[in-house]
Amino acid sequence: DVKVTQSSRYLVKRTGEKVFLECVQDMDHENMFWYRQDPGLGLRLIYFSYDVKMKEKGDIPEGYSVSREKKERFSLILESASTNQTSMYLCASSQGQGVSYEQYFGPGTRLTVT
Amino acid sequence: GQNIDQPTEMTATEGAIVQINCTYQTSGFNGLFWYQQHAGEAPTFLSYNVLDGLEEKGRFSSFLSRSKGYSYLLLKELQMKDSASYLCAVLLSGGYNKLIFGAGTRLAVHP
Numbered sequence A: 001d002v003k004v005t006q007s008s009r010y011l012v013k014r015t016g017e018k019v020f021l022e023c024v025q026d027m028d029h030e031n032m033f034w035y036r037q038d039p040g041l042g043l044r045l046i047y048f049s050y051d052v053k054m055k056e057k058g059d060i061p062e063g064y065s066v067s068r069e070k071k072e073r074f075s076l077i078l079e080s081a082s083t084n085q086t087s088m089y090l091c092a093s094s095q096g097q098g099v100s101y102e103q104y105f106g107p108g109t110r111l112t113v114t
Numbered sequence B: 001g002q003n004i005d006q007p008t009e010m011t012a013t014e015g016a017i018v019q020i021n022c023t024y025q026t027s028g029f030n031g032l033f034w035y036q037q038h039a040g041e042a043p044t045f046l047s048y049n050v051l052d053g054l055e056e057k058g059r060f061s062s063f064l065s066r067s068k069g070y071s072y073l074l075l076k077e078l079q080m081k082d083s084a085s086y087l088c089a090v091l092l093s094g095g096y097n098k099l100i101f102g103a104g105t106r107l108a109v110h111p
Helices: none
Strands: A004-006 A011-013 A019-025 A031-038 A043-051 A052-057 A064-070 A073-077 A087-094 A111-114 B003-005 B009-013 B019-027 B031-037 B045-049 B053-057 B060-065 B068-075 B084-091 B097-100 B105-110
Touching: A004 A087, A011 A019, A011 A052, A011 A087, A011 B045, A019 A031, A019 A087, A031 A064, A031 A073, A043 A073, A043 B097, A073 A087, A073 B060, A073 B084, A111 B045, B003 B084, B009 B019, B019 B031, B019 B084, B019 B105, B031 B060, B031 B068, B045 B053, B045 B060
Parallel strands: A011 A111, B009 B105
Antiparallel strands: A004 A019, A019 A073, A031 A043, A031 A087, A043 A052, A064 A073, A087 A111, B003 B019, B019 B068, B031 B045, B031 B084, B053 B060, B060 B068, B084 B097, B084 B105
């Protein structure tokens, strides 16, 4: 059974703190993605990675960075958390670069920045 | 730019049929996905269309018209457990499986 796990379901941080969100997949997938989900806006892509140490900006990368040192792990970093980064963060992975490969999602991390 | 539109909310009765529409305007198109997301849970894959026409999978069917930039998800014999958000997503060209999502349609099924 395919599995994407995220380090925390709920997280509360203070403004200015550095925040790490971890994602691990056990399917040997090449591609990994970080999204944020906000009411009325849907899922928006922050960053994605198609190989170890490779990363590409998504649609809203400002204020975020990522790290992929191992194939199974993709980390999202908020260098200095701000209240407008309060959101649900979803990690996903998919196999290869074929057009028909679905993305598998983790359960999400609800981050609150106070 | 990229634009995907779907209704914000829909309601339906248990046992009925509901159609959730999705229109899109994107720079590049390599197929369209539908995902289901129950409150507080991860989105899960429902269907993928890349060619025009209807794909049927049990109680759920998905239709695509590429010339019209239009898709719909059809849910038959609705059950209470179908109450969820339904996300339409376009797969862009260029590899890497990059998806653009609509805002989602929240479906409430009533007895």
